Amino acid sequence: MAFMKEFHDLEIQLEDIRSATNNFGDENIIGIGGFGKVYRGSITHSHSKRQIMAAFKRLDRRYGQGDPEFLKEIMMLSRYKHEHLISLLGFCKDDGEKILVYEYASHGSLDRHLSSTSLTWRQRLNICLAAARGISYLHDPNGTQQRVLHRDIKSSNILLDDNLNA
Structure with missing residues (x-):
């Protein structure tokens, strides 16, 4: 898919996300939204090579969203940078999973x-x-x-x- 080639540098391997979230362990759930469950975990940032806390939004199609919303979010959030917007750090599309990785907001909503x-x-x-x-x-x-x-x-x-x- 030509669209995804543009965002190749944002791809994160599923094994890295599984490791960061303790295989999507319940103890790492920080919220549930229209996209699915959101987990926290520590991952190596691709640019700085430092360990950082991140939020992992895992698509659960039972909540009514799917591939179009996943792609739209990658396309939109990778282009919009502002000090008062949460940054998209990456995404995963391995093994049928659709996961968006964001900057972590430690005090929640x-x-x-x-x-x-x-x-x-x-x-x-x-x-x-x-x-x-x-x-x-x-x-x-x-x-x-x-x-x-x-x-x-x-x-x-x-x-x-x-x-x-x-």
Whole structure:
């Protein structure tokens, strides 16, 4: 498939993902979405050659998504780079598996923190501004990319890093 040749440098071997997630062990599940289960694990980053934490989104066709969504996500997310968007690190399409590998957001989704009294108003405002900047980039990327309308903006889709940056 000519399309996939363009993204060959993003391919990650299934055995590396199995190793990183302890063979998709339940102890590594960090979420479940419309695509399937999401796992965390440590993997060697292809460019820096350092071990990094990553999130592995494993397609489960029972959730209604399939190959078109998998390919669309690779195509879209590999082209959009912004400090307030989660980066696509790679993908796997071995043995019938379809797995997307993302930058890991250690504090998870915003919805888990909204009722917490430890989240200050300044942090809440910074999260709102960062999320707005990411959405603005997608909706109006100053002519550098095709415009993207997110269509599913909610607190469970806003992820937070080690420093609570969105």
